[in-house]
Amino acid sequence: MGSVWTAIFVVLAAISVSHAQLSPTFYNQTCPNVTNIVSGVITSAAQSDPRIGASLIRLHFHDCFVQGCDASLLLNNSATIVSEQTALGNNNSIRGLDVVNNIKSAVESSCPNTVSCADILAIAAQVSVVLAGGQSWTVQLGRRDSLTANLSLANSNLPSPFFTLDQLKQNFSNQSLDTTDLVALSGAHTFGRAQCRFFDNRLYNFSGGNPDPNLNTTYLATLRQLCPQSEVGRNTNLTNLDLTTPDIFDKNYYSNLQLKNGLLNSDQVLFSTAGADTIAIVNNFSANQTAFFEAFAASMIKMGNISPLTGSQGEIRTQCNMVNGASSGLMGVASAESQDGLVSSM
Numbered sequence: 062m063g064s065v066w067t068a069i070f071v072v073l074a075a076i077s078v079s080h081a082q083l084s085p086t087f088y089n090q091t092c093p094n095v096t097n098i099v100s101g102v103i104t105s106a107a108q109s110d111p112r113i114g115a116s117l118i119r120l121h122f123h124d125c126f127v128q129g130c131d132a133s134l135l136l137n138n139s140a141t142i143v144s145e146q147t148a149l150g151n152n153n154s155i156r157g158l159d160v161v162n163n164i165k166s167a168v169e170s171s172c173p174n175t176v177s178c179a180d181i182l183a184i185a186a187q188v189s190v191v192l193a194g195g196q197s198w199t200v201q202l203g204r205r206d207s208l209t210a211n212l213s214l215a216n217s218n219l220p221s222p223f224f225t226l227d228q229l230k231q232n233f234s235n236q237s238l239d240t241t242d243l244v245a246l247s248g249a250h251t252f253g254r255a256q257c258r259f260f261d262n263r264l265y266n267f268s269g270g271n272p273d274p275n276l277n278t279t280y281l282a283t284l285r286q287l288c289p290q291s292e293v294g295r296n297t298n299l300t301n302l303d304l305t306t307p308d309i310f311d312k313n314y315y316s317n318l319q320l321k322n323g324l325l326n327s328d329q330v331l332f333s334t335a336g337a338d339t340i341a342i343v344n345n346f347s348a349n350q351t352a353f354f355e356a357f358a359a360s361m362i363k364m365g366n367i368s369p370l371t372g373s374q375g376e377i378r379t380q381c382n383m384v385n386g387a388s389s390g391l392m393g394v395a396s397a398e399s400q401d402g403l404v405s406s407m
């Protein structure tokens with residue numbers, strides 16, 4: 062008897078393992094046109110907002126680094142959820158959430174209750190890179206959406222632009238991403254924008270009263286105009302992450318680093334940290350766009366594989382900002398309070 066139960070257990074375990082795989086054809090029968098639908102919404106959003114693709118790929122990154130690629134980032138505050146959206150790396154910084162909701166609505170009207178918000182972020186990342194001139198890759202699908210978010214994990218897992226190379230490596234290796242992944246994925250800073258408050262520490266008193274010695278002096282002068290000293294640390298003025306081809310997905314991010322023209326400290330340390338193993342990788346990608354594109358695609362697939370919920374875990378959310386069956390926003394808070402017999406003092 063024991064061995065029969067063991068055999069049944071082994072079979073069931075094998076089935077559940079096979080469910081735990083993502084697959085490029087996951088929606089072939091249930092939503093075959095999903096990529097076109099996502100692409101259509103992003104293309105139309107990009108006409109009034111050329112930055113949107115960059116903002117969308119960043120959402121996928123910030124989702125995957127916090128309890129896996131499960132759309133936890135998209136959940137708003139509610140009675141049961143403490144949103145990740147106010148974490149240090151997200152607050153007044155992530156954007157594109159409204160476009161994600163538009164994508165979700167378009168997908169729901171063709172294929173109701175089928176495609177997860179986590180998969181929408183993965184598809185949107187790939188579509189955005191292609192629309193900006195980068196290479197395509199085969200997107201793995203079948204992720205499900207979380208029932209939880211984790212603000213403290215968002216605060217400790219999302220890397221800071223002020224980090225050293227060792228600290229960046231540590232945060233990536235915590236997600237099982239290696240040094241090549243770090244350098245390749247940082248290449249996403251070939252498009253999009255950043256606020257002065259994330260790099261203006263480099264402009265005036267970086268060390269010993271001087272600016273960052275690894276910042277090109279011509280670039281320094283430009284950036285000082287944009288980000289005056291009186292505002293250091295709280296300036297929300299924007300500039301391009303890639304000063305040569307701001308909206309094109311290409312290898313210029315790496316050639317910028319070779320000229321000390323990386324915008325964030327976390328960009329420039331990949332090339333300017335003495336003796337680092339990242340220098341040769343930057344040189345490789347700067348010389349060979351095919352090498353960059355291949356490595357980027359491989360690393361995006363790897364990042365997209367971080368701890369997905371699969372099978373019957375989690376759910377397919379109807380609205381990306383809330384778990385199914387929850388009442389949104391103030392309604393949720395009010396009903397929780399009345400259940401507890403509390404009188405609101407807010």
Ligand code: HEM
Pocket residue numbers: 112114115116117118119122153154155156220221222223229246247249250252253254255256257259302325327
């Ligand atoms: C290596 C560690 C990283 C750090 C410290 C970092 C930090 C930042 C910061 C500070 C900004 C500017 C945000 C703002 O001004 O509001 C930014 C923007 C951006 N990041 Fe990263 N990032 C990292 C890696 C990545 C990765 C892995 C990706 C995607 C694969 C990515 C994609 C982007 C994009 C596309 C933007 C522009 C977003 C927009 O214009 O809305 N970053 N990043």
Ligand SMILES: *[C@@H]1O[C@H](CO)[C@@H](O)[C@H](O)[C@H]1NC(C)=O
Pocket residue numbers: 086089093
């Ligand atoms: C799934 O759909 C894609 C896109 O339409 C197609 O390229 C692929 O061959 C299909 N795969 C299977 C197994 O049906």
Ligand SMILES: *[C@@H]1O[C@H](CO)[C@@H](O)[C@H](O)[C@H]1NC(C)=O
Pocket residue numbers: 094097098101
């Ligand atoms: C797929 O989606 C695109 C974009 O929304 C649409 O133009 C096209 O007609 C759709 N194709 C099918 C077969 O539904």
Ligand SMILES: *[C@@H]1O[C@H](CO)[C@@H](O)[C@H](O)[C@H]1NC(C)=O
Pocket residue numbers: 147148152153
């Ligand atoms: C988020 O940013 C807003 C506006 O700058 C600020 O008022 C708020 O305190 C920030 N929240 C957190 C948690 O840092």
Ligand SMILES: *[C@@H]1O[C@H](CO)[C@@H](O)[C@H](O)[C@H]1NC(C)=O
Pocket residue numbers: 209210211212213214
């Ligand atoms: C967030 O994650 C940490 C570390 O895994 C865990 O200890 C904590 O209980 C989680 N918090 C929530 C609200 O899930």
Ligand SMILES: *[C@@H]1O[C@H](CO)[C@@H](O)[C@H](O)[C@H]1NC(C)=O
Pocket residue numbers: 217218220224227228229231232233235
């Ligand atoms: C990320 O790196 C910072 C700086 O070294 C560290 O404090 C933090 O614990 C790291 N987080 C993870 C999850 O590796």
Ligand SMILES: *[C@@H]1O[C@H](CO)[C@@H](O)[C@H](O)[C@H]1NC(C)=O
Pocket residue numbers: 234235236237
């Ligand atoms: C990431 O860091 C957390 C806490 O710092 C730890 O529990 C976890 O095992 C680490 N994961 C990996 C893959 O290093």
Ligand SMILES: *[C@@H]1O[C@H](CO)[C@@H](O)[C@H](O)[C@H]1NC(C)=O
Pocket residue numbers: 286287288289292296297298
């Ligand atoms: C924003 O940048 C402009 C130059 O483009 C500069 O004149 C202005 O002072 C900056 N704003 C702030 C708040 O620093």
Ligand SMILES: *[C@@H]1O[C@H](CO)[C@@H](O)[C@H](O)[C@H]1NC(C)=O
Pocket residue numbers: 277278279280319320321322
């Ligand atoms: C600074 O950048 C310019 C191009 O923007 C380049 O010509 C120059 O060589 C760079 N200087 C250094 C020290 O890399």
Ligand SMILES: *[C@@H]1O[C@H](CO)[C@@H](O)[C@H](O)[C@H]1NC(C)=O
Pocket residue numbers: 349351352355
């Ligand atoms: C560029 O990189 C690709 C992919 O790694 C490689 O096949 C090719 O030989 C490289 N080209 C040169 C000129 O090194």
Ligand SMILES: *[C@@H]1O[C@H](CO)[C@@H](O)[C@H](O)[C@H]1NC(C)=O
Pocket residue numbers: 341345346352353355356
């Ligand atoms: C350049 O990068 C590609 C892609 O990661 C890799 O296959 C190749 O070995 C690298 N070449 C050198 C000379 O490092």
Ligand SMILES: *[C@@H]1O[C@H](CO)[C@@H](O)[C@H](O)[C@H]1NC(C)=O
Pocket residue numbers: 137380382383389390
């Ligand atoms: C989530 O918050 C955003 C911004 O505050 C808002 O636009 C959106 O409607 C909210 N979603 C839900 C389901 O409450």
